[in-house]
Amino acid sequence: MKARHYIGGAIILVFLGLLFYNFTRTNIEYESDFTKVMQSGKVCKATGVWVKEKSFQENIQDRTFIFYLRDAKNNEMKVVYKGTKPNNFEIATNVVVTGKYENGYFQATDVLTKCPSKYEGQNINTSGS
């Protein structure tokens, strides 16, 4: 009886240890401040808004999509994504890119677009009719 408890306890400890180790190792933080993204050079999920006015590139041959993101403090960052322009990109209110900043740009492995399910009219400039 006793021995079995010890074995069980040991297994649980090993499992929790593994869990904690893997959790911290695969953990990525959200970062909405691009200056921090650029400095750290660690893998993170950077959130920002697509800079529509700036140039973007879509290269079909080697399938890269290059665009600019801007954070709340108006810092801009070049993003290079290996893939095609995601669905919903044009109407996304927010873009979340996963990857790291290296050699002067953000290498994204994943681009997630956050879409408004309701526009509610908050972005509309009133200019009369």
Add this chain to the structure above:
Amino acid sequence: MIGNILITIAFIGAVFSGLMYFLNYRGYQNTLNFARIAFHTMATSTILASVFLLYLILTHQFQYKYVYSYSDTSLPLGLLISTFYAGQEGSFLLWALWMAIIGVILQQYTAVRGDLEPRVMAVYSLVQSFLLLMITPMVKNPFALIYSEPFMATANTINSQLLKLPILADYIFSDKATGQLYVKIDQSLVSALQSAGISLREFIINGRGLNPLLQNFWMQIHPPVLFIGFASMSVPFAFAFAALIKNDYKEWIKQSFPWILFASMVLGLGIMLGGYWAYGVLGWGGYWAWDPVENSSLIPWIVSVAAIHTMLVQKKTANENSIGAFAKTNLVLVILSFVLVLYSTFLTRSGVLGDASVHSFVDPGYFAYLLLLIFMGTFIALGAGLLIYRWKYLQQITPPQNKLLSREFALFTGSVVLGASALVTFLGTSAPILGKSVQVEFYNKMNLPLGIIIGLINGLSLLIKWKETEGKELLRKSTFSLVSSIILTIIMFIAGVKDFNMILFAFASAFAFFVNAEIAYKIIRRNLEKAGAYIAHMGLALLFIGVIASSKYDKSIDVNLVKNEPADVFGYKMIFTGYSPTEDGKYAFKILIEKDGKQYEAAPIMYYSEFNQGIMRNPDIVPFVTKDIYISPLSYDDGTSSSSSEGTTLQIKKGEKVKYGESEIEFVSFNFPQDAMQKMMAGGDFEIGVKLIVRNYGSKYEIEPKYGIRNGERIDEPTRIKDANIQISVQSISANEGAVSLTVGPYSSETKTSEVKREVLAVTASIKPFVGLVWLGTVVIVLGFFIAMVRRTKESRV
């Protein structure tokens, strides 16, 4: 108005019946009838409210905000019906609707089984009260009128004749960025329209429509099934809680057993339907992405499956003197699976996953958020509170654990492993709350060893007898399965399964499959009813093997298919033959696939969506017995612009520099000849120069490729710089914004290779081996659950 009244009646009915049932349990005999009447009033009102919402949707009553926001006049009937649950309000109503229907059945079920009804129904009514509270007029009201708060409707949904009315002038706004016109609908506009004799129904003639991502077959099935699963998960909870109230822990196991089997079956089916949706339509490339929203419904499912196993042990070990083993565990697991359903709702509805998931809802507003939190908190507090209160007593009456080599212990170990898997998934899914996120790798790494153990226990536990087994006997019984699974594993090893963990996983799954298949084969001939568990386990083993093969050993490649030119992809000859419009205004890109003289056709779909303002893509699958060929479209180039397929498109603004390979291209200015504008307007020949500076390893080249019409044809001649290995042509210019689009590619010889248009379809082609086993496994699991449910329903009769 009608909708609001019905929901309010239903809410009051739920609260009242809960109260009356509770009083009845406390000994007030005469309240039972009130409780039943209130409960049925609640159910009737909920059903009527749902019928009413459906009526509003089907008759296109766009003056209701919900109808306006999710449907339009163009949707076919099936999808139009599915807009019922396209938004938060409607999906809560759908949940409440299933609760009402299941509740009516539950009431009859409990009424004929001892003193169950008042206790169980009191708890159940409490759950339903919370759900209905969420959709009462004060919170997330599906029957809110569009002008209840000022609302910006796009002008194309408004009767265009009425737009010209002078009274509208103050209500029309335009979005400068997109040029889109909006009409602000509020109380004052409605009164203005009213005094002009115009009803809101005449005024708003269309809705915003359903997101194209949701417009497909699976939208009509996946959410309703998932919500039946959610709703039925509250039934075993009600039984467990009722047991705690009465402090009697024997009967509830037997009585709730068919219900938890039903709940797990339907929830599991709902989850996998979502997986198929993601795989077959959304083009995620797989059926499971460890997306937080998927995970959040998987967690309660895993816990409920764990509960089923330990409940079985308690049921088996109970006798006159004992309540059976794992009585505490069962209470905890059943309560947990319900609370986790609520947690799932909270994660997906409250907006906390905002940045983390593709398909969670956006922020629902502070009040709804708070209410969801209270909803969840209440049941956690009630469940945990009562458990702690009864814990000491439970500790005394629960018999001690069994022998190591017994089926009881094996089942318990299985549940523990399932619990561990649930914990892993829970932790990863909840990470966004702390502002973190785990990579998919986390789930795979942690769940793989657990999967191996589950496979082994799945097989072993059935070879071990109840109470105790001799080691020798075990070995004798497992010979067939052991040998068969070793053979199968070797076959899989030769086929390419080389990763050590994967070999173990394959072996464990094969072992589970053969053990269960052998037993199921023997049993089915004698008594099909008892084969449920074995069939479900076989299904799980099949699913596991499908997962191993399809996720770890799939092959994928990006190819450019030139029209009518065959390309070799993984040994298949693929020819892109052109595209044709589909019935619903999309484009199907036809690809002929040939191998060994046999022909197949795939037609992935791409289209521009007005709703999403972008290109949408749907994959197509050619299924074989041993694999799927999975083709998802990336892009299509019609070859008219000499560009994209042969180079990169760069958009550069005046004064900006853009890198291309080792070169840096700077756009200096336009070179407008004085008469260029007039000639362009007149449609004649014209040329506009684009002054560029190209820098390459210290060298500087000033070039001026031309844009315009020469001899009636578009100028399409790249300017080439041999030393910099680059050639540049102008695709389009935007003089107003001072920007140009350039086509840049590596240097090629002066003479054009061909004048023929090259239509190119770029696709990702994948081979997914044995992915069909995942779906087959799911069907078999559901079948097994169903058979078990029938059997346990019979047993539950007193």
